[in-house]
Amino acid sequence: MSAETSEAELGDAGGPQYTTAGLPASRRRAYWREALSNTFGSVDMKVPDEVEHGSIRTSLVGSLQAVTVEGDPHRAQRTRKLIAGSGNDEYVVVKVLSRGTVRVEQDARETCMSAGQLFVYDMARPVQLTVPERFHTKSLALPRRALGLSESDLHRLTATPLGDRSPLGRLVTPFLSHLVDTAGSYRPQTGESVARHAVDLIQTLAEEHLGFDLQDTPNAARMTLLRIQAHIGEHLADRELTPEVIARRHHMSVRSLHKLFELEGLTVSRWIQQRRLEQCRRALSGHQARGRTIAAIAHHWGFASAAHFSRSFKAAYGLSPAEWRNAALHAPQENTR
Structure with missing residues (x-):
């Protein structure tokens, strides 16, 4: 994920922070489109002609990038051409939708997510997200290899709600939401430890979704x-x-x-x-x-x-x-x- 900070400020957590607040209406659309593209890498962004409000807060927790976004409708598309020309295709994005709805299309699946749901998409393959209304999301970007999944298993994981009907999912979703909220506030050693636990939780939730026997995984006791x-x-x-x-x-x-x-x-x-x-x-x-x-x-x-x-x-x-x-x-x- 990109770290460009054009017309952005650095927040307390050291990551770029964007907001349309204070900008004249004539500048908000171009600014918001660039802010979204800078944050999520090589993505073709389509935003409405009129943008009322948008804000992005980014920070790090350990090696994970945490992103909170609130704003107006838009469509984000990552094509094969954009993937080939970018250097950030080794990440997956784990996203909690706090408000609004979003349609996610990846790996021949199209799913409409609603508030409270958690889902994953892979930056290494084409993906499209369509947000039809005002929204609020919290995301973690982590290396693809961190999940320890095969390519075929990762294909089965994307663009589908994770854990919304399981006790583990009801534990993981608020944990990740709170982690994004507090990212950047931890001391380095604590942040690394918290990030490892977060990855373990995401990995176990993914394994549960894929039907693995969790009693046979190293994280079962945890x-x-x-x-x-x-x-x-x-x-x-x-x-x-x-x-x-x-x-x-x-x-x-x-x-x-x-x-x-x-x-x-x-x-x-x-x-x-x-x-x-x-x-x-x-x-x-x-x-x-x-x-x-x-x-x-x-x-x-x-x-x-x-x-x-x-x-x-x-x-x-x-x-x-x-x-x-x-x-x-x-x-x-x-x-x-």
Whole structure:
């Protein structure tokens, strides 16, 4: 994907940022067409005669490029001729459609995607995307080889919704959406680690779609762990959430559950406590916390003892819950991350 920055600014994440805001109407169409082409490489872009609004934010997370696009209808076509003359055909694009619809045509398939769906297209082969209305998308571009798929398997994967009816898909789609939102905010080592996990998730989702036996893949344990962590996240407020309960709900022994969490370097209970502390920290940072006691917030997120919560909170963040809330009232943006 191209890194040209004609009439673009560099954002906090270091990637080119484009917006039509502030441009006269006579210049917006040409600017928006060039912005889309610069971002997505050698693509023939067709946009309406009148463009009202468009914005593009790009950033890196590890070796992956994250792109958020919001704008007006357009059509993007990548032909064999354009592919032959470009140097960015070694990528696939994984895209989450946040708003609007898009018709994707690749590998003899034509599919209309709707908001909330995730799909993949391959930059190495002809593709066309038609967006008939205002839209919002979040994309990750990653090397084709990262998915570890044969050419025939990759052909079967493109231009089709992935995981929209599976538990794994319902886990992966919001994760990737949030990753694009936060790309560029990670320290280099953290970004590389997050990017590897993202690729593992995409690869496993692709294997599930293709009908592979996930129990035979190297990522099986990681995927099981992620499913359990998602379950924990949905039940953090349940004070009865114990390793025994979690293991029973996932049809495994407590010993197997603990062994899975060795991948995180934490015990199950410690991982639950950290997630609960994070939720309490966010609650204490919000304006809605002014009308709630600290004990009520701790109780809501599964802490049975206010004293235990206060000790754990200060050990994790260096401030007592009251000190954190007071600091948040004066500098809320610094404490809500």
